[in-house]
Amino acid sequence: MTHIYSVEHNMKHNSNFVVDVPEGYHWLIVITKTPSEFWVQGETKEYPAHSAIIYRPPQKVYYRASRDQFINDWIRFETDVPYITESPLPFGVPFSVNDPNYCRKLFELLSIEHNYNRDYKEISIDFLLKTLFNKLLESYFHGDISPQYYNLLKIRTMIQNNPGDYWTVSKMAEQLSISAGYLQSIYKKTFGVSCMDDVIANRIRLAKEYLIHSNQSIAEIASQCGYQNVEHFCRQFKHITGNTPKEFQKSQYVETF
Incomplete structure (x- = not known):
C-alpha cells in the first residue's frame, strides 16, 4: 500500500x-x-x-x-x-x-x-x-545521455505529433543549430532509425488511422499526411506495408466484418 x-x-x-x-x-x-x-x-x-x-x-x-x-x-x-x-x-x-x-x-x-x-x-x-x-x-538502464539528446527528443516528439508537417533534414538541423550530416549521424545513433525514415514511418502510421477510421479520399489522406503527390504516397505506403492504401483499407474492412 x-x-x-x-x-x-x-x-x-x-x-x-x-x-x-x-x-x-x-x-x-x-x-x-x-x-x-x-x-x-x-x-x-x-x-x-x-x-x-x-x-x-x-x-x-x-x-x-x-x-x-x-x-x-x-x-x-x-x-x-x-x-x-x-x-x-x-x-x-x-x-x-x-x-x-x-x-x-x-x-x-x-x-x-x-x-x-x-x-x-x-x-x-x-x-x-x-x-x-x-x-x-x-x-x-538507458546509459549515458548526452546534452544533445534532449534536443533530439524534442524533434522526434514533434515528428510523432505532427508527421504531416513539411519535414526535411535541413529544417531539423537548423532547429538544433547543427549541420544536416551531423544530425543524421546522431539521430540514427540515438534512436536506431534515420530522421527521414522516422518521418515516413509516422506518416504511414497516421495514414493507416485515416484509412481505417475516416471517410476521406486517398488524395485527402495523402495531403494530411504530408504528401504533395498522391502517387508518391501510394508507392511509399506499399513499400512500407506491402499493400496499396486501397488494399489495406479493404483488408481492414473484411477483418471488421
Missing part, C-alpha cells in the same frame, strides 16, 4: 532554495528541470537538468539550487510495495531521465489524483506510480 503525503509538479524556487533533512522520514522522488546540487557520498555535486533522485527513509536528503532558479517535480510518500522497496534503482544518487516530458505529465496526473477524492483514486495512483518507476528504470 502507498500513501502520498504531498506531490507537486513544476515547482519554481529562487537561487537560495535548499532542502536539508539529516534523516528523512518518508520516501521522496525528485526530478529536476534545472541544474541542481545534491549531497552524494559525503560531498555536494552539481548535476544537470532532468536528473532524478530517489530517497528512502531514513536517508539524508540534501539538494539545492545551483543557478538563478530551481525548478522540480517531487513526491513524498510511504509505501511497502515491492516494485518500489525492492527496486534495482539507486537510492540517494541522481541519474538522468531519458523522457522528462513524459515524467512531468505523470507528476501532473499524480498531483490531480492526490488532490481530488475520486472513486478509483488509490488504484489510479498505484498505476501512475508504477508507470513512473518503469520510466525511471528505462532511464537508469
Whole structure:
C-alpha cells in the first residue's frame, strides 16, 4: 500500500532554495528541470537538468539550487510495495531521465489524483506510480545521455505529433543549430532509425488511422499526411506495408466484418 503525503509538479524556487533533512522520514522522488546540487557520498555535486533522485527513509536528503532558479517535480510518500522497496534503482544518487516530458505529465496526473477524492483514486495512483518507476528504470538502464539528446527528443516528439508537417533534414538541423550530416549521424545513433525514415514511418502510421477510421479520399489522406503527390504516397505506403492504401483499407474492412 502507498500513501502520498504531498506531490507537486513544476515547482519554481529562487537561487537560495535548499532542502536539508539529516534523516528523512518518508520516501521522496525528485526530478529536476534545472541544474541542481545534491549531497552524494559525503560531498555536494552539481548535476544537470532532468536528473532524478530517489530517497528512502531514513536517508539524508540534501539538494539545492545551483543557478538563478530551481525548478522540480517531487513526491513524498510511504509505501511497502515491492516494485518500489525492492527496486534495482539507486537510492540517494541522481541519474538522468531519458523522457522528462513524459515524467512531468505523470507528476501532473499524480498531483490531480492526490488532490481530488475520486472513486478509483488509490488504484489510479498505484498505476501512475508504477508507470513512473518503469520510466525511471528505462532511464537508469538507458546509459549515458548526452546534452544533445534532449534536443533530439524534442524533434522526434514533434515528428510523432505532427508527421504531416513539411519535414526535411535541413529544417531539423537548423532547429538544433547543427549541420544536416551531423544530425543524421546522431539521430540514427540515438534512436536506431534515420530522421527521414522516422518521418515516413509516422506518416504511414497516421495514414493507416485515416484509412481505417475516416471517410476521406486517398488524395485527402495523402495531403494530411504530408504528401504533395498522391502517387508518391501510394508507392511509399506499399513499400512500407506491402499493400496499396486501397488494399489495406479493404483488408481492414473484411477483418471488421
